[in-house]
Amino acid sequence: MKIKIGTEGAYPPFNNLTADGKLEGFDIDIARALCEEMKAECEFITQDWDGIIPALQAGKFDAIIASMSITEDRKKEVDFTNKYYNTPPGIVAPNDTDIAGVTKEDLAGKSIGAQGSTTHSAYAEQTYTDSDVRLYPTAEEYKLDIINGRLDAVTDDVIVLQEFLESDEGDCCKLVGTITPVEAIHGPGAGIAIRKGEDELREKFNAAIIALRENGKYKEINDKYFSFDAYGD
Structure with missing residues (x-):
């Protein structure tokens, strides 16, 4: 076969x-x-x-x-x-961020990057309605924007985010927290x-x-x- x-x-x-x-x-x-x-x-x-x-x-x-x-x-x-x-989503932000958590209120007024057509972008668009959610074709592209200071935060699977933080370019940022998955969105x-x-x-x-x-x-x-x-x- x-x-x-x-x-x-x-x-x-x-x-x-x-x-x-x-x-x-x-x-x-x-x-x-x-x-x-x-x-x-x-x-x-x-x-x-x-x-x-x-x-x-x-x-x-x-x-x-x-x-x-x-x-x-x-x-x-x-x-x-x-x-x-099955691993949870998370939020990463620059080391000097004032973002203290992962709620709608914590992210209000902030720009958030996510890969488009994913459960993470769906969650961000439905939850962070007071934020500027920006969608990217790949994870690599939102990583470039947060490294270069064009985003206040990014969201993805926590394992993907940890891998980024442990890489050479990931020393810009830190994990703010993990999001409790919503089965209706994340499955x-x-x-x-x-x-x-x-x-x-x-x-x-x-x-x-x-x-x-x-x-x-x-x-x-x-x-x-x-x-x-x-x-x-």
């Missing part, structure tokens, strides 16, 4: 392209382990985030493994496996997206996720990236 897997390649530490064009990250390692468990030959295809669901629907690949949150809106367009991880976690009606493929992925959790392979990959269990409750 051959499976083509779509991913973004611009969302470290989950999926990222190295300088020499190789894919790396938690999503990629999990995808490879799932393929091995399913005895499938897998090929990765990188795709810009904005066009990733249309590309799946058009048959460019068979599954999306790219930290895609399972949401009701997306479920109208694609089917999802069960989650393979129950990140899942693998497949085309509607491909139940057999979905169930093969689900069985493989369970197997990785049980055979220790998930923990082995998890511990390479995180100091806690990213699977969540």
